Amino acid sequence: MSKAQTSDRVSNFTESVIREMTRIAIQAGAVNLAQGYPDFAAPDVVKEAAVRAIRADANQYSITWGTLSLRTAIAESYRRRFNLNIDPQTDIAVCCGATECMLAALLATTNPGDEVILFEPFYENYRPDAWMCGAIPRLVPLRAPTISSDGTGSSRWHFDPDELAAAFGPKTRAIIITSPHNPTGHVFSREELETIAALCIKHDVLAITDEIYEHITYDEHAHVPMATLPGMAERTITISGLSKTFSITGWRLGYCFAPASIATAIRKVHDFMTVNAPTPLQEAGAVALTLGADYYSGLKAEYRRKRDILLAALRQKGFKPSVPEGAYYIMADYSELSAEDDTEFAMRMVREAGLASVPGSSFYWHKSLSRTMIRFCYCKKDETLHQAAHCLAGWDV
Ligand code: GLN
Secondary structure: OOOOOOOHHHHOOOOOHHHHHHHHHHHHOOEEOOOOOOOOOOOHHHHHHHHHHHHOOOOOOOOOOOOHHHHHHHHHHHHHHHOOOOOOOOOEEEEEHHHHHHHHHHHHHOOOOOEEEEEEOOOOOHHHHHHHHOOEEEEEEOEOOOOOOOOOOOOOOEOOHHHHHHHOOOOEEEEEEEOOOOOOOOOOOHHHHHHHHHHHHHHOOEEEEEOOOOOOEOOOOOOOOHHHOOOOHHHEEEEEEOOOOOOOHHHOEEEEEOOHHHHHHHHHHHHHHHOOOOHHHHHHHHHHOOOOHHHHHHHHHHHHHHHHHHHHHHHHHOOEEOOOOEOOEEEEEOOOOOOOOHHHHHHHHHHHHOEEOEEHHHHOOOHHHHOOEEEEEOOOOHHHHHHHHHHHHOOOO
């Protein structure tokens, strides 16, 4: 057989369904509530800072693990909000998006054959990330709300602590926790994080947390960074970034922090993968992080309002959406509208209603768990959300 072929490593990969749905939406001229990126303007002060940095010729490579201005601003933000003591000189790596942080973190900390625990549904990148490292994903269900007519069950997405405990074993190297969670909108409570933390400590396992939606939480659901729990700072890699907070997903500014020995390893992986995130945009990112509390409360309020516009439109159509506690996605059950599987349903909705979503199965390995769910995002102009509502209302399902 010819050796001029692709590797075994990529043979498992499918194309990202999220990004494929965006291409299909563009082709079909459909309203795109598939891929989670804002269609509204980024803050002027942040854009102006980028223009200034380019004009000032901050246009060359920067220190591979991030400009000092951005690392200092990141450390300051965590000190102010959570009293965390992160050393910008040793503990932070700025990468090309939280996406690169996750791959770099896994490459820096796992060996082939190690197991990495994921809650299912999971953000679709994590499995290919684990495969690229030769690590084995171990899935634990995050179950959908199960409120029955007598009021029993859980009104939230939830995991069974015994099922989680059973997933930890001698080969477990790390657990990935996304909070606020994509695609469900679940915000892990302090109690849930304590359950996970106790298992990490007991089994000497790393927590790798994806906290990219940290500033987008609603009502009583506050974001708790895993690194603030007792005994966890020394075994947590915290990943976040500026994409979602400042509506600049195309800038690819992600960062992570961890104890210096781990951060050093992540920095090396990142250096050889991409060298550095765009220099002038890092300078602007440092300016973005100086925005005051009003900016963040405005962001939350805006997203809560947008969430409610989309929830109302989905309910009106007969979907059963779960109510997000954070992030900007809604998982919606359509079983009262159709018996099709999620991909058939989503593809017909693009064609007939002109509205793009993401089939729920792209977040699951066990496809039977997601047969009647699709994900919508609402990080869009009100006008776009109203158009989406209009598409749904006029659709003869
Ligand atoms: N996080 C976004 C989503 O879930 C997409 C991210 C990406 O495509 N890189 O839709």
